[in-house]
Amino acid sequence: DGGITQSPKYLFRKEGQNVTLSCEQNLNHDAMYWYRQDPGQGLRLIYYSQIVNDFQKGDIAEGYSVSREKKESFPLTVTSAQKNPTAFYLCASSGSGTVQETQYFGPGTRLLVL
């Protein structure tokens, strides 16, 4: 089955620790995205990548980093510089071309601070 997988489902971060969230897709999509979702707020874009080895900052990139070494994978690192990391993190991917730009989402990772 084609789809997007995120792991882990739950992640706990200690003070001063960097943690990495995994996102893998087998949809053969060129573009991948990371969003953050907080209660009562819309999804906010952290980073996005339209092609391998290239990525751009979204609206709330501070305290986060990404890499795109493979088409299928777009891991997100939450660094110790992110002071309020508790949130639900969603990864998405999309194809290219007008009719293929719908973004499809993974199941999400909930990050909690110990």
Place this chain on the structure above:
Amino acid sequence: EDQVTQSPEALRLQEGESSSLNCSYTVSGLRGLFWYRQDPGKGPEFLFTLYSAGEEKEKERLKATLTKKESFLHITAPKPEDSATYLCAVQASGNNRLAFGKGNQVVVIP
């Protein structure tokens, strides 16, 4: 800056009581408007894409419509399994990014 406002924030319906959700938007050239359904603790599930004013799309009890300023998601004779948060997002011309609204939380009571 692209903006999306959804109303009402929350809605309680009796089973079978039809209603509509509103998504008002401002965008510099609409490339597409997207509706998603999100269940608690899950990722959003794609429902519809609308590209131009006057367009309509249907799926089971859901029907999405689009004007130049807003979109409606009509829920006809809802069932308890239609309970979810419905998210609206817009994509501007020349841009892959989506701007999301805060969502419409719908609860359908048996």
